[in-house]
Amino acid sequence: MEGVISLQLVLDKITKQFNEKQVLQGVEQRFQKGKIYGLLGRNGAGKTTLFNCLSGELKMDGGRALLEIDGAERELREQDVGYVYSLPILPEFLTGYEFVKFFMDSNRHENLQADLTIDQYFDMMSMAEEERHRLIKGYSHGMKNKLQMLLFLITKPPVILLDEPLTSFDVIVALEMKKLLREMKHNHILIFSTHILQLASDLCDELVILNRGQLASVSPELLRSPEFEQSIIELLKDESHAEGS
Incomplete structure (x- = not known):
């Protein structure tokens, strides 16, 4: 998406229901390229459901x-979205190098033009x-997430969703990933879900809260204020949540 002047993801009245539980109740929001958005919500509020609908x-x-x-x-397409799962799904019988080579070879018919060599991406x-050159089976959770992110450096999807990223990384790797995300935001729409308020205030340009099935933006002033954490807790503490959504 380099060369694109303006890029926005537009959510227009998205609804999703499981049995009698209305998880998403007419979700509306705009997300712009050039910003890192944090998606906050209690467990079961529907963050993963929203990501699954978008992907x-x-x-x-x-x-x-x-x-x-x-x-x-235009309608959002499946190939427009890169999804970093909280529990990475990768072929553990391959090495990281073998997997990335296989990924690049198998996607050549999609007119994938890799800018760098495999080693340069690593x-x-x-x-x-x-x-x-180790088997993915032996990778830590954080290493597997890094491997997922590497694929999006190659394919460059306009929208990247990250479900609870950075929580499994040690301090050094977390700092590396924060730097990478800040670089990637210039050409992508980045949205990550988290329940860690400190991470949200540290990394995000903007925050949105999923509460009672709808999204609401947090003012930039509140994001940088000393009362940020307490204010967010007040907004969320009355949420009647359903585990697993």
Whole structure:
């Protein structure tokens, strides 16, 4: 999406229901390229459900998601979205290097033009030579998340969703990932869900709260204020949540 002047993700009245539980109740929001958005909400509020609807993992009951590129709108497509799962799903019988090579080879028919060599991508993720050639089965949770992120450096999806990222990383790797996300935001729409308020206030340009099935923006002034954490807790503490959504 380099060269695109304006890029926005538009959520238009998205609804999703499980049995009698209305998890998403007409979600509306705009997300812009060039910012890191934090999605806050209590466990079960529907953060993962929203991400699954945007990625195509779940079918929306109503509403739609649009991509607005330089003022022209179109439906959001599955290939527009990169999804970093909280529990990475990777082929553990391959080495990291073998997996990335397979990924690049199998996506060539999609007109994938890799800008760098495989080793250069691993260098960007600060993954050492021996780590690249170890079986993914032996990777830590944080290493697997880094490998997921590497794929999006190659494919460059306009929208990247991160479900509870950075929580499994040690301090050094977390700092590396924060730096990478800040660099990537210039060409992508980045949204990550988290329940860690300190991470949200440290990394995000803007925050949105999912509460009672709808999204609400947090003012930038509140995000930087000393009362930030207490204010967010007050907004969320009356949420009647359903585990697992």
